[in-house]
Amino acid sequence: MNFPGAFPTLATERLVLREVADRDVEAVFEMESDPVAMRYWSRPPMRDIAEALASVERAKTFFPERVALRWSICLPTDDRMLGHLSLFDFSEQSGRADIGYGLARRHWGQGFMHEALIAVIDYAFGSMGLRRLEADIDPRNHASLRALERLGFAREGLLRERWQVGDEISDSALMGLLAREWRARPLPTRQTPRPGDSDRKGTIGRRARR
Numbered sequence: 001m002n003f004p005g006a007f008p009t010l011a012t013e014r015l016v017l018r019e020v021a022d023r024d025v026e027a028v029f030e031m032e033s034d035p036v037a038m039r040y041w042s043r044p045p046m047r048d049i050a051e052a053l054a055s056v057e058r059a060k061t062f063f064p065e066r067v068a069l070r071w072s073i074c075l076p077t078d079d080r081m082l083g084h085l086s087l088f089d090f091s092e093q094s095g096r097a098d099i100g101y102g103l104a105r106r107h108w109g110q111g112f113m114h115e116a117l118i119a120v121i122d123y124a125f126g127s128m129g130l131r132r133l134e135a136d137i138d139p140r141n142h143a144s145l146r147a148l149e150r151l152g153f154a155r156e157g158l159l160r161e162r163w164q165v166g167d168e169i170s171d172s173a174l175m176g177l178l179a180r181e182w183r184a185r186p187l188p189t190r191q192t193p194r195p196g197d198s199d200r201k202g203t204i205g206r207r208a209r210r
């Protein structure tokens with residue numbers, strides 16, 4: 001696994017994925033204080049902007065401490081964060097990481113997460129050399145399951161009563177995607193050029209939506 005030396009900013013057709021920054025606090029609060037957006041999250045909605053401030057402060061340490069990569073998903077026009085996407089729980093030995101993500105509610109249903117996920121998965125299996133990605137999804141979270149299944153993640157198992165958030169106990173659907181499955185997808189474009197890709201430069205990062 002190759003953990004990057006500099007934070008990897010990624011660009012897609014409509015989005016820029018950049019490192020989390022202080023200016024994201026309000027947008028983090030917008031998303032993470034919304035009980036609908038946080039319905040299937042692993043902790044309750046935020047109540048106070050101080051929680052967003054603390055969360056951003058913590059997230060800023062992830063890259064320098066090499067524990068996670070957390071991208072703020074932004075529109076290039078105003079740099080405002082729409083949501084975020086992270087790779088975390090790396091296993092160096094097994095070439096594996098977890099993926100987690102969310103968008104503020106007003107940005108749902110426009111294919112933004114689909115586009116952001118493609119860029120991050122390309123990066124994870126390309127430059128980082130990971131072999132497997134996994135995600136822990138509440139089986140009732142149909143939008144999230146669909147977003148992953150559409151990209152080829154398989155539903156590998158059900159972990160019963162894995163979480164307790166407040167009084168609510170919930171199961172986890174374990175979703176997994178392998179690098180070799182990703183490379184075998186019918187659409188050839190990759191975010192990260194690999195040897196032999198030079199003739200396809202013009203299409204990098206522009207994999208068509210399915």
Ligand SMILES: CC(C)(COP(=O)(O)OP(=O)(O)OC[C@H]1O[C@@H](n2cnc3c(N)ncnc32)[C@H](O)[C@@H]1OP(=O)(O)O)[C@@H](O)C(=O)NCCC(=O)NCCS
Pocket residue numbers: 036037038040041083099100101102103104107108109110111112113114115136137141142143144146147150210
């Ligand atoms: C999950 C989430 C990121 C999806 O983002 P999004 O940008 O709206 O998703 P997309 O527009 O890329 O759509 C992905 C797929 O999910 C489907 N989908 C979207 N909302 C849905 C819903 N409420 N129910 C079922 N499917 C849904 C879309 O139709 C699309 O599938 P399709 O291509 O077959 O039509 C977003 O709903 C979200 O932020 N939810 C709250 C946070 C969260 O639950 N995160 C996951 C926990 S790890």
